[in-house]
Amino acid sequence: MAAASRSGGVVQEVAKLSVEQLQAVKEQIDAELSVLQDSVGSIRTAANRFEMAASALNNLSLQKEGQQMLVPLTASLYVPGVLENVDNVLVDVGTGYFIEKSLPEGKDYCDRKINFLKANHDKLVEVASEKRSAAEQVSLVLQAKMRSSAAPSEQ
Template identity: 40%
Template sequence: MNIYFPFLFQELSVFQDSIQTLQIAKSKFVESGESLEKITPAIKGKTILVPLTGSMYVPGTVADVDNVVIDIGTGYYAQKDIDGGKDYFKRKVEFVAEQMEKINLLGMEKSKLRQAVGMIMEMKFQSELQAQKAPAS
């Protein structure tokens, strides 16, 4: 059946890939929001590891426990206070969850369409088989 409507399978595959990508993004936003919970006045002056790349860190000292710099995408950063940062990540998690829900709905519609097309193809195939058998009898 895949040979008759491969575009439906391709679209479903794209939806599944999008859901996985959004799930990863959502997890990162959740993790970032949870990390803000750990910033308290008690950690001021403590040594932490600061990531320079994905696999390289340097030691740093926490100087400001009231503000954070947040990567807001495409190379842009914004300074926010802790509550503003928490709010930002909360809104991002909600936005990504909404997008995932929309894609899930589209995926379900495409899946139903695929099933309907498959049923119609099967009915036509059975009809053709019976038509071929009828003159032979």
């Protein structure tokens, strides 16, 4: 956040720093950036899971009661079963609580979660792109400094 707020004056601020300080700043920004990117990735996987759950609900709504099916006990062992209830689903809302919901309610839950995750995802992407531009500016200044400190005798 601090980098985002100072990114306007970042060039002037950064120009005053020494090469070592610049390297430290760059490392810090890079670390923050990688944390942000990890968060973006995990939000994406979470949103995918909810999308999969929503499509599973969709499939379930197409089935009728009494439908024969195979229930997976392990990846390779299935037992026959009968679909007994296609109207209600149990939703895991976190911290060990489960809520019985009807199919449309369950779908609504998934949609709400997906929207929530999308909003957070967009915010994170914005912050990450700000960080990335800050990192680029810092590395530009760093390169310029290194060049000017490497070749002062030739000029």
